[in-house]
Amino acid sequence: MKKRDMTFLIWGSLLLISFTTLLLFLKFKDTNVLGSLGTTGDFIGGYLGTIVSIFATYLIFITYSSQKKELKLQRDLFSQQKFETTFFNMLNVHNELKKNLFLDYRLKRVTGDSAEEDSENMRKFGVVKYGYLNGFEIFEFLRNDFTKFYREFHIHDAGVFDDQINSELVIKSLKEKFDEDDNFFKNLNEDSLNIKPSLAYIDEWDENNNKLETHKNKILYLFSLYFDNYQEIISHYCRNVYHILKFIRENEELESKNYSDKKMAYKKYKQYANIFQSQLNLNEQFLLFYNFIHFNQETQNETYWTVNLVNHYKFLENIGIKNLIFKKHEEFYNFQIKGSDRII
CATH class of the missing domain: 1.10.287 (Helix Hairpins)
Structure with missing residues (x-):
């Protein structure tokens, strides 16, 4: 009254x-x-x-x-204000983190048989690069380079299919891609390559190419192999994304318990996840799409596993099916990606 x-x-x-x-x-x-x-x-x-x-x-x-x-x-209002203050502060920190990223790289690709041809290709394609990247440039570089790195591990010889990594083949491929004195190449050794994951080098015409588990295992291995070299640069960024999503989910869980209206709580906090997603460009979403598959089980509580957080809020649904390395990769998550004809 x-x-x-x-x-x-x-x-x-x-x-x-x-x-x-x-x-x-x-x-x-x-x-x-x-x-x-x-x-x-x-x-x-x-x-x-x-x-x-x-x-x-x-x-x-x-x-x-x-x-x-x-x-x-008044308590609810104070709690909401406290959540929003913390949430938007976390977004500000995240944006500052992106701006301050810095990468010193040396990357050389084999472009031709002669110096003249190499020089022409360099001018035309810019394939020999020595320099520095910062901020958003890093995400574009990582996306493009990892895509090429992934596709170079397809073998076009019929019948070549094994569940063990052929370290000589890997090293040969890497030597063609990197200078031997490059930091990336130095960090690799046969011990790190002689791993026996459930992985196969597959040709795009191979009958196993459409097996989801094959794709996932290949991503898990190659992502680890490739991004371990850049973990000092991007690991903090990826952890920050995870903790923002976890923070949103924790508050949704708390509100669901207090008010027993789970649908309203989900709808409310899904909006905050959408706000966060809108801050990420396509290159960032690409990196996170494959990173979340690789780093999944951070906590004992399955609710807060990265893949479950992404699935819960459909966090990367706007990445667009055309921006994935292969269309089959959309099945890594249980929501429909924009532009997909997949039926969930």
């Missing part, structure tokens, strides 16, 4: 009692009559006193309930 309504009720009751008393006095103002009404008056007085006491107790209860509701609303 609103405070104005309560005040009106109290004053209205007092006026009604006063008006009734005045009418009784005017009607029975003769002394004898009033004297004979003494007993009746005592009865009425006791009765009215009880009624007034009950009414006063009710008003106190109404006041308490109203104040309790107002305090709850």
